[in-house]
Amino acid sequence: MNVGGTGKLPMSELRAMCASVGFSNARTYIASGNVVFESKLSESSVKAKLERCLETYAGKPVGILVRTGAELAAVLANNPFSSAAPNRTVAIFLDAPPPADVLDNVSGQQTEEIALGTREIYVHYKDGIARSKLKIPAAGTGTARNMNTVAKLAEWTAA
Template identity: 65%
Template structure:
């Protein structure tokens, strides 16, 4: 059965979108997903499902909307796709905790970076359905704004590596 990683947007970050991971796990189990594991409190969940990625996304978004009373964005990647995002990191020498992939539903436009503002020491590259950013001085001080990433959700390379490992594990062992 295919393994997936679902990344929730704006959950438990900066005091917004409170969602206990026990609730997220319960929602996934109620949807019939198997081998459900959450990772840290920022809306990361790994599971198995017979459904395709689009149906997984729709089911989770519907359930989260009912829970939160407002839309909650969900990005879904297969185990292979999350591993590929990690492997494609264009900044392998940058500190992994200062480097993120901003996950998008669709491939960014070729000119997606033309409207960025506030760039200082950050390096930015386009991926398949991601925008990678290496924050030279850290995210906390950055003024970087990427309009093409407005509906995405970012995870640092350390988190992506952990999620890729979790998704690759055979849950039956």
């Protein structure tokens, strides 16, 4: 999830929310809305339960993006910029496949490289993300995680 819209959300509170809706073994990674847990529910049910909890907490809708451990491993395996610095390469997670015309609607692109994934947009920020002026309209409802974070979450789900 992108916790920017929630106000302050302590990760202990996020873990408690997961437990309250029946998810087990919840672990959070850094204070940016990354949570790994176990559930037998479908992706849509997991998403709906967490979104309801977060809307109650924040007083407004908060979008959630769900990936299984296998999907996280695939994001890593399919990273077209795997030889680039993992802290300068992100996967922007989306609910659905990126639109076919996503690259036609990009603005501000300089040295960044962009590639489309299954339900992700990969971006390699050669000169770093802080200086980038890149705008990808299709990414507006997504949330980005660098490859270091994706690798850690994939590792946790495999354990």
